[in-house]
Amino acid sequence: MASILIAFESDTGQTSRVAEQIDAALTERGHEVTTNRVGEISDAAVTTFDAVLVGSPVVNRAHLPAVVAFVERHRETLSSRPSAFFQVSMASAVPFAAARSAAVGWVDDLVDRTGWEPDRVAFVAGSIAYTQYDPITRAVFKLVAALTTGDTDASRDYEYTDWDEVEAFAVEFAALAERREAKVAPTRTDRRRARVAAGVGVLIGLATLVYWLLGRRSDGGGDGGGGGRGPGSDPGPNSGVGTRERIAPTRAE
Ligand SMILES: Cc1cc2nc3c(=O)[nH]c(=O)nc-3n(C[C@H](O)[C@H](O)[C@H](O)COP(=O)(O)O)c2cc1C
Known part of the structure; x- marks a missing residue:
């Protein structure tokens, strides 16, 4: 509604x-x-x-x-x-x-x-509302009606x-x-889809966390700087999966 x-x-x-x-x-x-x-x-x-x-x-x-x-x-x-x-x-x-x-x-x-x-x-x-018109308007509309609809009886109104x-x-x-x-307005189907999407989002978040923790373990505990590699990844210079410094080089580099 x-x-x-x-x-x-x-x-x-x-x-x-x-x-x-x-x-x-x-x-x-x-x-x-x-x-x-x-x-x-x-x-x-x-x-x-x-x-x-x-x-x-x-x-x-x-x-x-x-x-x-x-x-x-x-x-x-x-x-x-x-x-x-x-x-x-x-x-x-x-x-x-x-x-x-x-x-x-x-x-x-x-x-x-x-x-x-x-x-x-x-x-x-x-409509032509003859009964509400002043004399001049009535006369004009009688003329217009004579040329168009033919409804010239000004004692009544005409509705078209x-x-x-x-x-x-x-x-x-x-x-x-x-x-x-x-x-x-979201429908019931939209709302169900939104719930499924939220669930998938949570699962992806958990998987990312597990992946990160495994990466830290295989690095021997990490360097404490928050960076880390996933298990089996190749830390080549341009791989895009690397430390924060490599992605955003400092001036000294
Ligand atoms: C003074 C006057 C001028 C009007 N001028 C026009 C016009 O220029 N063109 C037209 O198509 N109808 C014209 N009409 C007709 C109105 O649009 C028509 O009567 C309409 O139904 C009026 O609506 P209302 O009763 O809500 O005021 C005119 C009517 C009046 C009374």
Whole structure:
């Protein structure tokens, strides 16, 4: 089980709903998930999570400043553990190549600006929240909708989010966090291997001690300087098995 932070910001609620859906999918897989707006997360808390997802809508061709500032502040933490970014926009709701490349471009801008390269990125189709817009925004979106989705009835809102895609993104990220966790946390097999390695280390240490003692006996008790040769060794000048002096010649030599 990994502890996972979902840090997001949202103007009209859609990114918030996406964050909740990701939270539910990760929780269902047994992870401990904390979901919060970036402004409500203490800086110190961010480093305590095993993995982090960050989410932002696109507003006027950019991510919300609070999210960008969060990423800038926590770039190192985000880069040192599994991380993902989910971007919610209308560009991802329309089937035009130009819109798709614009959506990719906003993420590229974030990466260039902050230096954070998320392990996974989701391009999530957002919503048109006519009922929350001021008159000018409503008029602009009616025009945009007339040219794209055709959803121009401003008495209601329209949601374009593909919830199955959001779920799949969450599941994929969970798998990434689980793989990383498996690498970090030793398994039972790892622990058994570590015990065997420690046992082998002790045996090698004992064998070396016995070898050294036998060497001292065959030297007739040694010279007290700590050097010694193993039984049957050839003490040639360049053999590398010799006295300390031969390995590190003194100035007099
Ligand atoms: C003022 C405003 C500007 C927007 N600008 C863009 C934009 O530049 N590109 C885009 O793809 N979507 C744009 N959108 C659409 C939002 O990204 C979309 O409605 C999203 O679902 C909003 O997420 P939120 O409800 O979490 O705030 C804009 C929406 C608003 C209200």
